[in-house]
Amino acid sequence: xxxxxxxxxxxxxxxxxxxxxxxxxxxxxxxxxxxxxxxxxxxxxxxxxxxxxxxxxxxxxxxxxxxxxxxxxxxxxxxxxxxxxxxxxxxxxxxxxxxxxxxxxxxxxxxxxxxxxxxxxxxxxxxxxxxxxxxxxxxxxxxxxxxxxxxxxxxxxxxxxxxxxxxxxxxxxxxxxxxxxxxxxxxxxxxxxxxxxxxxxxxxxxxxxxxxxxxxxxxxxxxxxxxxxxxxxxxxxxxxxxxxxxxxxxxxxxxxxxxxxxxxxxxxxxxxxxxxxxxxxxxxxxxxxxxxxxxxxxxxxxxxxxxxxxxxxxxxxxxxxxxxxxxxxxxxxxxxxxxxxxxxxxxxxxxxxxxxxxxxxxxxxxxxxxxxxxxxxxxxxxxxxxxxxxxxxxxxxxxxxxxxxxxxxxxxxxxxxxxxxxxxxxxxxxxxxxxxxxxxxxxxxxxxxxxxxxxxxxxxxxxxxxxxxxxxxxxxxxxxxxxxxxxxxxxxxxxxxxxxxxxxxxxxxxxxxxxxxxxxxxxxxxxxxxxxxxxxxxxxxxxxxxxxxxxxxxxxxxxxxxxxxxxxxxxxxxxxxxxxxxxxxxxxxxxxxxxxxxxxxxxxxxxxxxxxxxxxxxxxxxxxxxxxxxxxxxxxxxxxxxxxxxxxxxxxxxxxxxxxxxxxxxxxxxxxxxxxxxxxxxxxxxxxxxxxxxxxxxxxxxxxxxxxxxxxxxxxxxxxxxxxxxxxxxxxxxxxxxxxxxxxxxxxxxxxxxxxxxxxxxxxxxxxxxxxxxxxxxxxxxx
Numbered sequence: 001x002x003x004x005x006x007x008x009x010x011x012x013x014x015x016x017x018x019x020x021x022x023x024x025x026x027x028x029x030x031x032x033x034x035x036x037x038x039x040x041x042x043x044x045x046x047x048x049x050x051x052x053x054x055x056x057x058x059x060x061x062x063x064x065x066x067x068x069x070x071x072x073x074x075x076x077x078x079x080x081x082x083x084x085x086x087x088x089x090x091x092x093x094x095x096x097x098x099x100x101x102x103x104x105x106x107x108x109x110x111x112x113x114x115x116x117x118x119x120x121x122x123x124x125x126x127x128x129x130x131x132x133x134x135x136x137x138x139x140x141x142x143x144x145x146x147x148x149x150x151x152x153x154x155x156x157x158x159x160x161x162x163x164x165x166x167x168x169x170x171x172x173x174x175x176x177x178x179x180x181x182x183x184x185x186x187x188x189x190x191x192x193x194x195x196x197x198x199x200x201x202x203x204x205x206x207x208x209x210x211x212x213x214x215x216x217x218x219x220x221x222x223x224x225x226x227x228x229x230x231x232x233x234x235x236x237x238x239x240x241x242x243x244x245x246x247x248x249x250x251x252x253x254x255x256x257x258x259x260x261x262x263x264x265x266x267x268x269x270x271x272x273x274x275x276x277x278x279x280x281x282x283x284x285x286x287x288x289x290x291x292x293x294x295x296x297x298x299x300x301x302x303x304x305x306x307x308x309x310x311x312x313x314x315x316x317x318x319x320x321x322x323x324x325x326x327x328x329x330x331x332x333x334x335x336x337x338x339x340x341x342x343x344x345x346x347x348x349x350x351x352x353x354x355x356x357x358x359x360x361x362x363x364x365x366x367x368x369x370x371x372x373x374x375x376x377x378x379x380x381x382x383x384x385x386x387x388x389x390x391x392x393x394x395x396x397x398x399x400x401x402x403x404x405x406x407x408x409x410x411x412x413x414x415x416x417x418x419x420x421x422x423x424x425x426x427x428x429x430x431x432x433x434x435x436x437x438x439x440x441x442x443x444x445x446x447x448x449x450x451x452x453x454x455x456x457x458x459x460x461x462x463x464x465x466x467x468x469x470x471x472x473x474x475x476x477x478x479x480x481x482x483x484x485x486x487x488x489x490x491x492x493x494x495x496x497x498x499x500x501x502x503x504x505x506x507x508x509x510x511x512x513x514x515x516x517x518x519x520x521x522x523x524x525x526x527x528x529x530x531x532x533x534x535x536x537x538x539x540x541x542x543x544x545x546x547x548x549x550x551x552x553x554x555x556x557x558x559x560x561x562x563x564x565x566x567x568x569x570x571x572x573x574x575x576x577x578x579x580x581x582x583x584x585x586x587x588x589x590x591x592x593x594x595x596x597x598x599x600x601x602x603x604x605x606x607x608x609x610x611x612x613x614x615x616x617x618x619x620x621x622x623x624x625x626x627x628x629x630x631x632x633x634x635x636x637x638x639x640x641x642x643x644x645x646x647x648x649x650x651x652x653x654x655x656x657x658x659x660x661x662x663x664x665x666x667x668x669x670x671x672x673x674x675x676x677x678x679x680x681x682x683x684x685x686x687x688x689x690x691x692x693x694x695x696x697x698x699x700x701x702x703x704x705x706x707x708x709x710x711x712x713x714x715x716x717x718x719x720x721x722x723x724x725x726x727x728x729x730x731x732x733x734x735x736x737x738x739x740x741x742x743x744x745x746x747x748x749x750x751x752x753x754x755x756x757x758x759x760x761x762x763x764x765x766x767x768x769x770x771x772x773x774x775x776x777x778x779x780x781x782x783x
Contacts, residue, residue, distance in 0.1 A: 048676050048719060051273065053220040055655060056605060056762055059309070059744030061721065062274035069268065093266045094279075094313075098321035100262050101283055105255040106328025109290035112236055112247060112254075113334035119240030120417045123183040124176070125158040180242075180415075181405040187241035188401035191234040191487045192394050199230035203486040206231075206253025207306065208598040210284060212606045213256075214277050215308040216744050223253075223260035223280070231257065235488040239417075241401055242408055244479045246418065246493025252287030252306075253488075255325075259283030278314045281307040285318040286325045288561065291492070293329065295322035297561030304557045305595075309744065343419075343426045345541065345566045349532040354522055356577055358510055362503055362543045363578040367585025369498060370550020373480060374590060378597050381484045385601075393486035400485065404478055413464075413471040418497045421471075425500040425540040426566060436464040437504070437536075457512055465508060472501040484598075491594060495551045496544035503543020507536030538574070541566055546578040550586045553593035555579050603779050605762050613737045615772050620729040622736075622768045623750040623758030632758055635659045637669050637700050642681060642714055643693035649674060658749055658756055659699050659720055666755045669699060671724035671747075672716070680719050688712065726751050727760075733768070740765055 049065070051057055070090075077087035118134040127138035135156055142153035159179040160172035195202045201209075201222045209222055221227060235250045259279050263269040269276050284306045288298030299318045303310050384390045408414035413421055429438035440455035457465075479494040511534040513520075514527045527533035545562045549555065559575045562568075591611065592600070599606045625632050633648060635657045648657065655674050661667040684691045690712030698715045706713060726749045727736055739745065740762060750758045767777035 048679050050675065051218050052655070052675055053218060055218055056746040057216045057218065057273040057744075058746050059216055059274055060725070062272055066268070066272050066275055069272075090268065093268065094317060095320065097259075097262055097266055097269065097279060098282060098317045099324055100265075101255070101259045101279070101286055102321045102324025103328050104258045104262065105251075105283070105286045106290050106325040107332070108232055108254055108258070109251055109325070110329050110332030110334045112232060112251070114332075115236040116239045116247065117334070117417075119187065119236060120242075123180050123240070123242070125156055126162065127156055129155050177409050180409050181402065184241045184243075184401050184405040185398060187237045188243065188397050188487065189394070191237035191241065192397040192485075194230050194234050194237075195486055195488075196393060199226045200486075201227045202231040202234055202488060204484060204488070205249030205490050206256070206488075207249050208595045208602065208604070210253060210256055210280070211306050211308075211595055212599055212604040214280055214284075214306055215606050216273075216277070216746070217605060218273070223257045225257075225261060228254060228257035228261065231488055238487040238489065242405055242415075242417075243401060243485075243487070243489070244404065244418070244475055244482045244494045244497075245487075246490035247488075248288075248291035248492040249490030250488040251291040251490075252284050255287030255290065256280050256283045259286075274309070277309065278311070278317075281310055281314050282318040282321045285322045288557075289322035289325045290329050292561055292565045293326060294561045294564035295319070295326040297557055297564050298322045300557035300560050301554070305552070305554055343423045343566050345426050345428065345537060345568050347428050347535045347538055347568065347571070349535055351535070351538060351571065351574055352526050352533070354526070355510075355534075356574065358506055358539065359542050359574045359578050360581050362499070362506060362539065363546045363549075363581025364585050365502055366499055366543065366546025366548075366550040366578065366582035367587075368550070368589075369476065369547055370495075370553075370582060370586045370594075371589035373476075373495075373551055374592065374594050374597050376480045377483055377594070378601055380481055381598070381601055384484065397485050397487055400478075400481055404482070407474060407478075411467050411471055411474070413467050413501075414474055418493045422493065422497055422500050422540075422544065425497075425504045426537050426544075428535055428537040436460045439464075456515055457508065461508065465505060468501050468505055472498065472505070475501065483594075491551060492548060495548045499543035499545065499547030500540040501543075502547070503540040504536050506543070507534060507539030510534045510539070511536055538568075538571060541568060541571065542574050542578045545575050546582040549579040550582040551594050553583055553586060555583055600779070605766055605780065607737070607741050607762065607766065609741060611769070613734050613769065615733065617733040617768070617772075618729065619727050619731045619733060619736055619750050619760060620757070622733055622764055623729070623760045624764060625758055632756070633657055634663070634666075634756065635672060635697075635699065636662055638696070638698050638704075640697050641693065642691065642695045642697055645677060645697055646681065646693075649678060655761075656747065658724070658759065660756055668724070668726065668749060668751060668754070668756045670720040670722045671749065672699070672720045676719040677716065680716055681714070684714050688714070724749050728752060729757055733765075736760065737765055737769075 049061075073083075073087050073090055076083040078084075117136075118132065121135040124135065127133040127135070129138060138156045139153035142155055158167050158172075158176055160175040161167045163175055163179075164172060166172050201219070201224075206222075209219060213219060213222065231250060231254055235247050235254070238245060239247050259282065260276070263276050263279055269279055281302050285295075285298040285302040288301045289295040292298075296319075299315065299322055302318055303315070307314075384396075389396060413424075416424075424435060424437065427435070427437070429435075429440070439458050439460035441458050475494060475498050479491075479498070483489050483491055483494070514523050514533045517523065518527050518529055518533075523533070541562065545558060549558050552558070554561075558579050559572060562575050563572055592608075596606075596608055596610075599608075633652050633654060635645065635648070637659055639662065656671055657674070657677075658671055659669040661669060691714055692711045695711045696706075696713045698713055699717050699720050701717065703713055703715060724747075725739070725743070725745055727739070729750050729752045731750075736748065739748065745762070747759055747761045749756060750760060763780055766780045770777045770779060
């Protein structure tokens, strides 16, 4: 939190102080009577100040632009009532935008939840009252439903009943099996085909890319209209296919798409990349809010996990947007239980201090599994990128879906949707439960204050334990190859499922240990015969938090999401112990979470704040040009022609060029971006008479008198950054890296006694850090 506040303070300080300047243009009379050239760029040109695709924004420049815009609106508001109304409208627009994002994301999430539930049930059968009803809704009004077999009613027919007329026997089982696999393959094929044909960016969870975008990187189309439409449709199909993936991560991508699209309605967010990223940070919070029904956890998730720049104003707006989204989702009521939480639990017995030992064991398991999963998944994804496997995304998805469906159907705990499985594992057994997990031997039942005493496990419970053990192995292995395929795929729910299964197994083991050995020292005093000592559902909840923490390395936001998700407010301490233990264990094996690992795998230019730079290198060791490189490409302030500038732009691929007094002096004047130069020259050729290839280009405030026969000069001072950030050649790289992180710089110029020596870009720093860590520096693909 402190680093975010410090970063905000530094950016505001620079935007208001060091980096504020005003160009003095539009004057026809210069110093000593020298005529001052009219600058065509006094009025901003379309495209100037914008960025190319796969480039990093200049945070300092964007914040400075917003300060200037805000100062102008404030000054004008004192002149007239209309200007004052515009000022009020400008201030209110941010809150209105948050309201719209919350409403849109909440509505989409509700639709996705309802559709995914219906399509998942469609694999098992269809409702005769209306094919659009899912299994639960179909049997709601049935009078023939019994409590023991609450999921069976005449209105709901399995595929075997519809095709061969009976639900019993081996042939009926085979028919249901084949239909289950066929539906799964159809949903998966539709999902991967739509992604491949219309929106390649709609695959995966989207969180690694959103983290990179929020750090200032530009990926055009990643948060666009087509991506939103296709991701929404294919997310429903992918979840319904039964693949080991969740919809929670992709819902964050969906919410950010909503935020980006709605930003275009408001000018101040459409034209400023830094302001837009503040909105996207709030949209990420909205995504978690609608995914889990956890508005506070969503805000903390955005702050802890995805946001790069998170000022206090964004915190308030995120809170408001998450609130609106949660309210919208609650109004739609997609789960049909009148609750916002996804897995509501009601445990009747408190936890005991000695139970912290198994909770910490679950934390260790979560950390070990998280670290192992990251390594295995990254190895598989790297293999996909570097071999022919990556050339056949449709075939890969179909093969993985077929294997998943064939292996999942025989086991009832893998056949059901992962959300249903987690809900069942979290459940605290009562006398009314008909689940195999709760089929205990009822001896000496004493029912008081809703508590049910610990009971001996029956054969059905032991059978369920074996099935859960097989489901655990299956989920651990299949999730490795599923995450990263060319379909929308989240990791929250599969990770929680692995932890919940492990937790339930440990919980039942502890329960039976306490029942048969209540006279042991560890149970004596708090677990007497006939008491409700151990709650297996609580162990499942703690295990889910531990495994999710091991994979993502979340801590504070994870605990808050978990207690909002389940309503188990009094179990914060066990959740905290497990989450912290899993993070420590996983960090001891590898420092990166799954999202950071995928960012590095894809070569995105992301400076991880958690990664420490401890090497004693200097700026001169990292800057370009190196000793063997050709000299630095620069512009001079008054000695180049339009043709010279165009040749320099054509022959190089750099994003910008330092401007110096002359090639001999190398005294720094400023910095000009390639895109701004190109647009300005093209515009000048169209709009200004006499601009030809031999016209001289000036970056100076005043231009000297020109000979009557010489072509008209071109003045480009307006596109030049007069205050580029500079460091000396002996600045330690530790400080340079910190400057890049805190200010969000895209490049920094290196000088010696005022003379320009070289340039350091974000890509140079990332390559240097990779080299120092014995990784391939060429894995950094973008600027």
